[in-house]
Amino acid sequence: MRSRINYQVYTTAVFAAIGGFLFGYDLGVISGVIVMSKFLLVFGDQTSINRGSLTSSIAGSIVSVMSIGCFIGALLAGQASDRFSRKYSILLFSVIFIVSGALQAASFNLSILLVSRLIAGISVGALSMIVPVYQSEISTKEIRGRLVSFQQLAITIGIAVSFWTNYGTDLYFPSSNASWQIPLGLQIVPAFILAIGIPFFPFSPRWLMAQGRDGEAFAVLSQIRSCSQRDILIEYNEIKQEIAAEHEQSIRSYAQLCHFPLRRRLILGIGIQILQQLTGINSIMYYAPEIFKQAGLSGQRAALLATGINGCINMLATIPAILFLDKWGRRPVLIAGGILMSLSMLTIGSIMGIHGHTLFNSTTNIAEVIIPSQTASYTIIVFVYIFVAAFASSWGPTTWLYCTEIFPLSMRAKGTSLTTAAIWATNCLVSFLVPVLLERLTYGTYLIFGIFCLIMAIIIFLFYPETKAHGHSYIPPKNTNLIGQTIVITGAASGIGRVSVVEFARLGAKVIIGIRGQERSEEIAQELEREANIIGMNRIIGYNLDLSNLMTVKNFADKILEHEENVNILLNNAGIANLSHSLTVDGIQTEFGTNHIGHFYLTKLLLPLLIQSQARIVNVSSIGHCFIENGINYDLSSSAYVPKVAYDQSKLAQILHAFELQQRYGQQGIKAYSLHPGLIHTGITRSIPTYFASIYQLILLIVGKSLYQGTQTSLYCSLSDNAKPGIFHADCKEAKASPLAYNIKLAEECWNFSENIINEKPKFF
Ligand code: BGC
Numbered sequence: 001m002r003s004r005i006n007y008q009v010y011t012t013a014v015f016a017a018i019g020g021f022l023f024g025y026d027l028g029v030i031s032g033v034i035v036m037s038k039f040l041l042v043f044g045d046q047t048s049i050n051r052g053s054l055t056s057s058i059a060g061s062i063v064s065v066m067s068i069g070c071f072i073g074a075l076l077a078g079q080a081s082d083r084f085s086r087k088y089s090i091l092l093f094s095v096i097f098i099v100s101g102a103l104q105a106a107s108f109n110l111s112i113l114l115v116s117r118l119i120a121g122i123s124v125g126a127l128s129m130i131v132p133v134y135q136s137e138i139s140t141k142e143i144r145g146r147l148v149s150f151q152q153l154a155i156t157i158g159i160a161v162s163f164w165t166n167y168g169t170d171l172y173f174p175s176s177n178a179s180w181q182i183p184l185g186l187q188i189v190p191a192f193i194l195a196i197g198i199p200f201f202p203f204s205p206r207w208l209m210a211q212g213r214d215g216e217a218f219a220v221l222s223q224i225r226s227c228s229q230r231d232i233l234i235e236y237n238e239i240k241q242e243i244a245a246e247h248e249q250s251i252r253s254y255a256q257l258c259h260f261p262l263r264r265r266l267i268l269g270i271g272i273q274i275l276q277q278l279t280g281i282n283s284i285m286y287y288a289p290e291i292f293k294q295a296g297l298s299g300q301r302a303a304l305l306a307t308g309i310n311g312c313i314n315m316l317a318t319i320p321a322i323l324f325l326d327k328w329g330r331r332p333v334l335i336a337g338g339i340l341m342s343l344s345m346l347t348i349g350s351i352m353g354i355h356g357h358t359l360f361n362s363t364t365n366i367a368e369v370i371i372p373s374q375t376a377s378y379t380i381i382v383f384v385y386i387f388v389a390a391f392a393s394s395w396g397p398t399t400w401l402y403c404t405e406i407f408p409l410s411m412r413a414k415g416t417s418l419t420t421a422a423i424w425a426t427n428c429l430v431s432f433l434v435p436v437l438l439e440r441l442t443y444g445t446y447l448i449f450g451i452f453c454l455i456m457a458i459i460i461f462l463f464y465p466e467t468k469a470h471g472h473s474y475i476p477p478k479n480t481n482l483i484g485q486t487i488v489i490t491g492a493a494s495g496i497g498r499v500s501v502v503e504f505a506r507l508g509a510k511v512i513i514g515i516r517g518q519e520r521s522e523e524i525a526q527e528l529e530r531e532a533n534i535i536g537m538n539r540i541i542g543y544n545l546d547l548s549n550l551m552t553v554k555n556f557a558d559k560i561l562e563h564e565e566n567v568n569i570l571l572n573n574a575g576i577a578n579l580s581h582s583l584t585v586d587g588i589q590t591e592f593g594t595n596h597i598g599h600f601y602l603t604k605l606l607l608p609l610l611i612q613s614q615a616r617i618v619n620v621s622s623i624g625h626c627f628i629e630n631g632i633n634y635d636l637s638s639s640a641y642v643p644k645v646a647y648d649q650s651k652l653a654q655i656l657h658a659f660e661l662q663q664r665y666g667q668q669g670i671k672a673y674s675l676h677p678g679l680i681h682t683g684i685t686r687s688i689p690t691y692f693a694s695i696y697q698l699i700l701l702i703v704g705k706s707l708y709q710g711t712q713t714s715l716y717c718s719l720s721d722n723a724k725p726g727i728f729h730a731d732c733k734e735a736k737a738s739p740l741a742y743n744i745k746l747a748e749e750c751w752n753f754s755e756n757i758i759n760e761k762p763k764f765f
């Protein structure tokens with residue numbers, strides 16, 4: 001992985017995150033302010049004053065009017081940030097925020113307060129869209145999750161600071177208007193810092209290039225990256241190519257978002273933001289003191305204190321996301337978060353339902369939940385905290401990040417502006433409905449959110465692709481040109497073999513693929529030429545090859561020897577697993593016969609040409625070989641057959657094969673490698689026993705790789721000068737193999753055994 005991380009990128013992302021702080025502060029401050037007695041006197045109507053708290057419609061309007069503003073702001077921000085740049089748009093909306101903050105603090109009636117909160121909303125909504133886009137555009141893909149999570153951390157810090165400010169002013173100025181004016185006015189300070197500071201930070205290099213300001217973009221990249229000039233040039237060229245491709249497809253207007261291929265992304269983006277709000281997070285963020293009162297905490301101050309703690313938990317629980325989101329990926333985090341949130345909400349609702357008594361207070365006109373059991377009320381509070389922690393480390397940061405990742409550069413601002421508008425529209429609806437629901441359904445509200453959270457986890461599992469940058473990518477040097485080279489790949493009909501063919505063909509190589517059935521192999525060769533965008537160039541050639549039938553292996557090799565002058569890479573990629581016991585056409589146990597003997601024979605037949613071409617031989621093995629402890633059991637009869645063991649043995653044999661090839665032919669210019677591609681959902685998993693299938697799915701979900709990721713180590717061993725001949729690799733580097741993998745005696749024994757088999761077999765032809 002190239003190191004391009006510079007402290008400047010971090011500083012810029014952290015500074016821009018002040019926008020997130022404003023978002024959080026403005027969002028959190030209102031929950032405490034609306035329950036203050038002085039606030040009630042200024043903004044409440046007679047009914048509110050009589051009952052001692054704002055009516056749900058007034059409270060709902062004060063809270064949700066800001067979300068309406070946010071909705072408008074998010075829509076405006078797409079155009080603004082494309083036109084005026086990301087950074088000047090941040091400046092513009094910070095200034096608007098300052099004005100609205102002053103107005104809020106100086107409000108003396110409900111209408112002025114509502115208007116000023118609407119204006120505040122416009123800037124918060126705009127900043128909530130522009131900041132993550134700016135952060136993701138200055139970042140490198142390896143740390144994008146982390147940088148965008150700074151925005152969420154800042155939101156949570158904003159919320160926590162606002163909670164504690166409310167607590168403090170309520171404590172020190174209980175009978176003065178300062179109790180609500182200070183919290184509302186204080187938000188001007190960070191907005192002022194953001195407005196003054198942002199002009200000193202760089203433009204987004206991607207935005208600059210989209211404007212044709214390439215020279216400035218290159219200068220910015222040189223300033224914010226600590227890597228070599230060459231790597232900066234690579235990144236610069238990547239962005240340039242991306243922009244050129246988008247220009248070709250004329251992806252520019254909002255209308256494009258409604259058509260293939262952007263429509264699906266827009267639906268995913270809008271969907272995930274709506275779902276984020278349906279978790280019910282803001283039922284807690286906006287109405288936390290009310291909820292803690294419902295949970296049995298008596299007294300205004302106790303509820304505010306519990307809310308303050310809540311804010312801190314929200315903030316601290318965002319830190320794991322900053323540290324691990326880039327590592328774990330988006331999907332597992334969203335699914336795990338959804339499940340945990342669901343369990344918490346269902347527990348809160350059930351305990352309230354079982355232990356609480358709902359009383360209708362005719363003086364206040366409100367349904368109140370009384371929970372006589374202190375244990376029950378504390379358990380509820382603990383689960384509220386667990387819910388918030390689960391949200392903060394999963395859905396909180398991830399949905400914002402996800403939306404910046406799904407759109408191409410030219411549509412990022414416009415696309416994200418729509419997804420952000422969607423979150424605010426839902427936020428508005430939820431914030432308006434929650435007080436009503438809490439009043440009418442009481443504990444049922446939490447049960448509903450609990451069910452939503454579970455459904456969301458399922459939706460993510462079924463429909464949302466992973467957007468994390470491809471881990472451990474092998475990026476061939478920019479000038480890699482395989483024109484004139486011939487590459488032979490087995491198992492190219494599907495899975496990582498297929499992706500490898502496309503990658504090699506794109507780099508200019510002629511690729512010969514071995515697939516069962518002559519007609520099928522020709523068809524797939526054509527399909528792959530289309531995928532690689534080289535249709536009609538005859539650079540991918542399909543021949544019949546069935547590795548479980550040594551006769552076809554011989555025919556396949558003969559065709560290559562007859563037509564090719566060189567073979568520069570032999571990628572022994574095909575593999576089968578977990579079948580019930582069976583024998584190959586030649587009477588060899590099927591896994592061993594196909595995965596190892598078939599490839600052993602093919603390599604042997606091509607060896608003269610491989611030596612002449614100074615070729616690389618790459619065996620796609622598996623980490624599963626580590627389960628073999630006592631060497632290979634060459635008695636491959638059915639009584640000794642255990643599917644997993646048969647597979648793992650064949651994979652150990654492939655590693656020993658590469659090791660021994662290196663020993664025997666290294667001097668003659670051969671370089672042989674073995675590798676583990678990673679856990680990938682490919683055809684090979686089809687035959688996994690049903691009882692294990694769901695567990696395996698879960699494992700794949702957590703540590704699994706995409707097909708593209710799974711191809712990377714094959715590319716690395718085939719092309720990189722850093723790959724180590726004779727050695728086992730994984731994740732584009734040398735990997736820990738079983739001690740048996742480099743056992744000289746075992747390697748020789750396996751070689752001799754395999755050679756005996758293929759020497760005996762000619763009688764079958
Ligand atoms: C959400 C807000 C929420 C906040 C809580 C954000 O990601 O969009 O609605 O209040 O997280 O920390």
